[in-house]
Amino acid sequence: MKSRPNWPAGLFALVWLAIVVGPLLYLVTVSLRTRSEYLGKSVWELPDALTFDNYVTVLTGGFGQYLLNNVIVTVATVAIVVLVTVPAAYAVVRNTGPFVQRGFTLILMGLAIPAQATIIPVYLMITRMQLYDTLTAIILPTAAFALPVAMLVLVNSLRDVPKELYEAQAIDGAGPLRVLVSLVLPLARPAIMTVVVYTALNAWNGFLFPLVLTQSESSRVLTLGLWDFQGQFGTNVPALLAAVTLSVLPIFVVYLIGRRFLLSGLTAGFGK
Amino acid sequence: MSSQRPSAWYAVPAFAFFALFAALPMLLVIYLSFTAWDGLGSPAVNGGENWSRLLEDSEARASVWRTLLLMVVSWLVQTPIALLIGVWAAGKQRSRAVLSSIFFLPLLLSTAAIALLWQALLEPNFGAFVGGPLFLGDPDIALYTVVLVISWQFIPFHTLLYQGAARAVPPSLYEAATLDGASRVSKFRHITLPQLRYTVVTSSVLMLVGSLTTFDTVLILTNGGPGTATRILPLHMYITGFSGFEMGYASTIAVVLVVLGTALSLAVMRWSGFRSMSSQQEGS
Numbered sequence: 001m002k003s004r005p006n007w008p009a010g011l012f013a014l015v016w017l018a019i020v021v022g023p024l025l026y027l028v029t030v031s032l033r034t035r036s037e038y039l040g041k042s043v044w045e046l047p048d049a050l051t052f053d054n055y056v057t058v059l060t061g062g063f064g065q066y067l068l069n070n071v072i073v074t075v076a077t078v079a080i081v082v083l084v085t086v087p088a089a090y091a092v093v094r095n096t097g098p099f100v101q102r103g104f105t106l107i108l109m110g111l112a113i114p115a116q117a118t119i120i121p122v123y124l125m126i127t128r129m130q131l132y133d134t135l136t137a138i139i140l141p142t143a144a145f146a147l148p149v150a151m152l153v154l155v156n157s158l159r160d161v162p163k164e165l166y167e168a169q170a171i172d173g174a175g176p177l178r179v180l181v182s183l184v185l186p187l188a189r190p191a192i193m194t195v196v197v198y199t200a201l202n203a204w205n206g207f208l209f210p211l212v213l214t215q216s217e218s219s220r221v222l223t224l225g226l227w228d229f230q231g232q233f234g235t236n237v238p239a240l241l242a243a244v245t246l247s248v249l250p251i252f253v254v255y256l257i258g259r260r261f262l263l264s265g266l267t268a269g270f271g272k
Numbered sequence: 273m274s275s276q277r278p279s280a281w282y283a284v285p286a287f288a289f290f291a292l293f294a295a296l297p298m299l300l301v302i303y304l305s306f307t308a309w310d311g312l313g314s315p316a317v318n319g320g321e322n323w324s325r326l327l328e329d330s331e332a333r334a335s336v337w338r339t340l341l342l343m344v345v346s347w348l349v350q351t352p353i354a355l356l357i358g359v360w361a362a363g364k365q366r367s368r369a370v371l372s373s374i375f376f377l378p379l380l381l382s383t384a385a386i387a388l389l390w391q392a393l394l395e396p397n398f399g400a401f402v403g404g405p406l407f408l409g410d411p412d413i414a415l416y417t418v419v420l421v422i423s424w425q426f427i428p429f430h431t432l433l434y435q436g437a438a439r440a441v442p443p444s445l446y447e448a449a450t451l452d453g454a455s456r457v458s459k460f461r462h463i464t465l466p467q468l469r470y471t472v473v474t475s476s477v478l479m480l481v482g483s484l485t486t487f488d489t490v491l492i493l494t495n496g497g498p499g500t501a502t503r504i505l506p507l508h509m510y511i512t513g514f515s516g517f518e519m520g521y522a523s524t525i526a527v528v529l530v531v532l533g534t535a536l537s538l539a540v541m542r543w544s545g546f547r548s549m550s551s552q553q554e555g556s
Contacts, residue, residue: 020424024378106290
């Protein structure tokens, strides 16, 4: 079907492009300016020289530790979520018993729980479990609050698998565990990727749980590190923005590699 | 054959984990709302004291209104933009695919990164708008500035939702309308919008609950200021609990948050026929 070009919409899209890209350009260009350039010149003027000094300042200021902590929190959260939700989703689809079905309904209700509202009891539980100020303290609740979406995505995808496939496996004498490994895992691979991406992005960018459940520098993650840099650097905005840029860089690389998974991951379970 | 089905044990780790770290805290927060607790010692039940205090707390009431204002304005700003861009981006041209992948970029940034970026951008002396309004310093506009930052962060997500949904509209509907000589605007009104109604609901629920629980953006951007101009409910809860060490009273505010969030989601779903959508999902 041929259609005329939609000029107003195209123009609107270009305006929106400026709104999205403008701040990002500001982020990167200011991070490459010297402090005196930042203070002495308008952002609209071209700088005399670009410098990577701000990045050096940030990288020598504890950034590596925060990055490592972020990686640990993200990997552990993803591992927990995938390990517990894949078998559970298989059970929800194939086990019609009331325990499994009611449990699933309960987990779906968790979609509506605002994590903020539970932060005080979570703080109580974590301190009582002697986990305060550890990375585990961040990992456990972050994983728990990732469960509802992960279950929704996996169950939706496994429900699309024809019953006959399961039954054929059963006739071949395969037990549930073998079905899980040889049928469910391969079929659910795109959905698992979605869960991995969604959970990883949430864990990587998490703020509230680290803020409330950790304290010392050794257990600090990137998002809090950024906030801390703001206090440390005072008015050294170029250095702060270099830190912000560095914090985005890893996820940007992941985005370039796995754009397709990332996009489906972000809208997972809401698209229907 | 039923013996070949997975036993309930397959689901137990996930259920137990969720129950312990998500469901149990929901129950605990209700209990804590009836206690006095400074965050260090043990919570001590003090009856309905927190709740009667809440009724007289004008600051809490003001923060509820701010929260509702933030929600409504965020919805009004984000929904039309996300809808229009999403529908536009659903087209097949290559330029649209490239542009949409750029539109998506803000979603990669953490809220902390976005708040710090915008703080620098809006800084009155050295930012990008020197001589402009005091975006974050003027009590009359600070809350609207927060809305702008939130919108910048989340419109891309809602655009994705609309883009996906618009792609699923059957092309035959448009073809028939074209044969009837329908204009672009009337096609949008009579085909696209009705076909996207469930997406509007989904997006709205996520948006409203999202702005109800907006927290890190405001904490970093303004810390509730200037004065209390941007102290919305979740921030009021956080400051009461973790700065004021009144965890019991803060739990009371948390319960209000849960009630507001649940009521809102239910209301949006009821008004917009979301029920038919959930039954449709069960059938799939």
